[in-house]
Amino acid sequence: MATRKLSGFVPIQPPGGIWRSLRERLRVSPSPERLISTGRLVAVLFAALAIFLDPTRPAGFLNEAHYLLAVYLAFSLSLVIAPPSWPFGSSLHLISHGVDVLALAALVYLTDELSSPFFPFLPFILLATTLRWGILGAVIGALAMEALLLAIGWGDLWDGDSELNVFIMRSAYFLVAAAMLGYFGACRASNSKRFAQLASWSFAPATTDAQVWLTDLLGHASGLLRAERLVLIWQDKKGASGSVALWGPEGLRYSAIEDPSFWRTHAASLVQNPLSRKKEVAQLQAIGAALQWPNLIIDAAMVRSAHFAGATAVGRLYVVDANNRHEDAQHLTQITALRIGHELERLALIRAVADKARDQERVRLTRDLHDSVLQELTAASLKLKAARAAMPEEAREPLNGVSHIMAEQQRRIRLFVENSRTRESLPLRDLSLLLAERADELSDQWGCDIALSVQPPDMEAPGSLHRELTQLLNEATANAVRHGGATRLAVELQQQDKGLCLTIVDNGCGRVPSADDEPTWPRSLRARVRDMGGRLAITRYAPGLAMKIEVPLP
Template identity: 60%
Template sequence: MPGVSPFHRLHLLVNFHIGADPERLISAGRLVSALFAALAIYLDPTRPARSLNEAHLVLSAYVVFSLLLMLCPPRRPLAHPVHLLSHAVDVLALGTLVYLTDELDSPFFPFVPFILLATTMRWGMRGAVLGAIVMEGMMIAVGWRDLTDGDSELNLVIMRSAYFLVAAAMLGYFGAYRARSGQRFAQLASWSAAPVSMDERAWLHDLLDHASRLLGAPRLILTWQDRGDPVGRAALFGPEGLALLPLPDGTGRAGIAAILQSAGWAMPAPREMRSAPFVGTRNKGRLHVLDIRHGHEDDASLARITAQRIGDELERFALTHAIAESARDQERVRLARDLHDSVLQDLTAATLKLKAVAAGLPPAARGTLQAVSALMAAQQRRIRLFVEDGRKLAALRPLSASLSQNVNELCDQWGCDIGLTVTPPDMEATARVHRELAQLLSEATANAVRHGGATRLNVELSRIDHGLSLCIADNGCGMIVGESDDPPRPRSLRTRVEDMDGSLAITRYAPGLALRIEMPLPEMSEPGMPAS
């Protein structure tokens, strides 16, 4: 450090080592106490009225002991007996000096609280209690003669006992506070950046569960709004689990009351609530901590740190999904190119050969080949649509026309009737939405006809808040539901819906099966409006 004197460097070095190391601070306090006691006897040797030589001997040994521990502090775990041994020497030396120098009126009595300070720094609340008990016992032991010699000093014993107990309580509080802060720092440090799960609900549950244990609050409310999302979302975490709700229009306490009312939770008192904001590049929000029973002065700072960490995790979640979506789009483009260069060309060649073969057959024998040729032509159209979608992923197209074409093909393929309703009729969506809906309809129709023997399906597609609702009902035999808490659901449909961050619910099992699928679709827009 240029421009700093050697004396100042030494001063900073000593302060840093002592302040950063409790063991050195205890050793320094012991040595300073012993040196001041020696200085007191040296300047006023008549104050110890009796046993002056014995007091000099004990004090000299204690100064040497303090100097040794200052130069070579013990580096052992807190439970190691060497620490108990050092405090036992402190009790023995200070108790002997007090006993040899006027007992309860001893000038060395002010140094006795050093024992309480040292044990509290080393063991927190337990150390404070242990130090108080030892000091009370030592005071009674050395002052017993004063209490029984006819000139009782009971008032002095009571006042010093009260002093020791109050000091122990205050120091114990700071010791417990220090231990609690250390535990919270450890929990913050253990908040590792685990891989982001594609299951948003499970990921949010783990995130808020860690925050709940860190803040010591059983219930949390997380409200946030992503960039481009005009409404926002709210996540409620408590002993009942996790609940996700749309963010209400109101803000502040009124908005929280609306969220709690929607979830059926009771509204806590204002003194039992605390909130902290967070702001990121992709989102902003606020963490609300509920049911606070014992507030501490550092809870507000910890809530702010936790809220910002949750905001960073939400940023990471959104970025991970954006990267995954970009990778999927690139893979679709590559797959579309491969399909165009291989499968589509082969299907075209096969269709031409079938037409040539059918031209040479009698009219009565052409029906089967024409049906196969029509099926192959339908698959060609699907592949061409996939190829075009891969080239122009963000284009918006009407849903009614493409779904009607898919429904007609499914009716011909499976020999069933399908009724389709799209609300609103002019709703538009991107190519990915068209493709996913077509796959869902195809899978649901196949399951209904093959497994349920259905001859009629009703399909209702409607727009909901920032997403789609797809209801599919058939007239088949339905499903048999057991007594388990998790009834069976079509595995292929469930997997596809989960990949789109959607939800699948069975609203009717028999007669006939009825499904309700909800999918978040932030890339959709209203008719006539640009995509976000």
């Protein structure tokens, strides 16, 4: 059925809709330019109303005051209707504020000078310049007001009816107002700069290296909070482990802590918010003593902290030397701590994704090894066996060595495939015995002597760590013989507090030191050590190459 449209019909809005519509119409624009223009117009309108209802003295200048007020009203209205297109902080706005100074000065002069009713409108200039240019605008406005007051009131001081007290009080009023408004202008400029720094806080590179991530994160936080030293402490929610980082002029100090007693001492302070100043100082002193940070000098008056908590970690950010003591500094510290907490969540996610990708790559590699390399080695072994059977007995010895090497490689590949397919944790294994067996095999394969020392001799480690150490030994031996011509290697494995230290020294020709402090070679070894979360350092270049590898225990 067709509907008829009634002409002239106005739908009735519900009371809530009318109220919302009215609020939209009366909504004040947040533009500071419009605020200044509207404030100027409102002040002039009230001045016109006041002078119309109650004419000012002296009566002889009343017409001039009316004309001047009408011109100033037209000027104010024009700026509201067609505001200038200049940037808000442009120096061209000095033109409009210069008109304000001249207009108000003339009105004050024409209407009883120091006792003029237009004097209360003079601070409008001070407010406008402060809003536009901050503390510099406050200084400019104060100088303009004092010059205007001196120009108008000087004659009033010597005309027989001195108003010195009014002159002094209004001068003091302008100076105090300029100081207070300048303070708020400086705070506004500082907050704008802080907001810009917060907005420019870019994400750190997607890396699982905690020290690289912390250097970028705490360096930006230090500039944002205007503090030279920061202490960040956080604990993993899944276990009694965590980390502590100190950022200062000397750089980053980072420590991973697995001591349960340390975290029992600091667990309450990580979740408590807010924390008293005395408690903050006590916690910082305890952290510095536990980690032996002698340069951690604490001034109780300059310490702030903020708590953060996420799905994977809970912690606290300490600002050790807070130079900014503004009341908003604590809020900024809290925002920074929350951002760091979010970055911790992102780092945990990156690591989880990296572990997942590594597992998937290991599965793919296992499948490829089983379906291609292992099968081809098996085929090659069969052909080698057939060829050896067709040869005389005295000519079989070289092929026997090759056949033994191929059989050992097949055994290792099968073991790798089996370990990769199982999801259960690998059992602990005797490192001394297994590495000694591999050292003997490498000695026969490369024709070199390998002296192995394991301390303590009965050291045990998971099968995954044994596999990684075996690969490190394989690559180091191959590099020493092929590139250095080494005939002897000394390998020493020692257990440290939180990991293992593997030292490998050969008697080869060595290498020429790199111009960089951190050479890229040997690439494969460095990549494997980095994936294990360890460090590799070249301790001697020639004669013979010596390297030190430190890896954490899983």
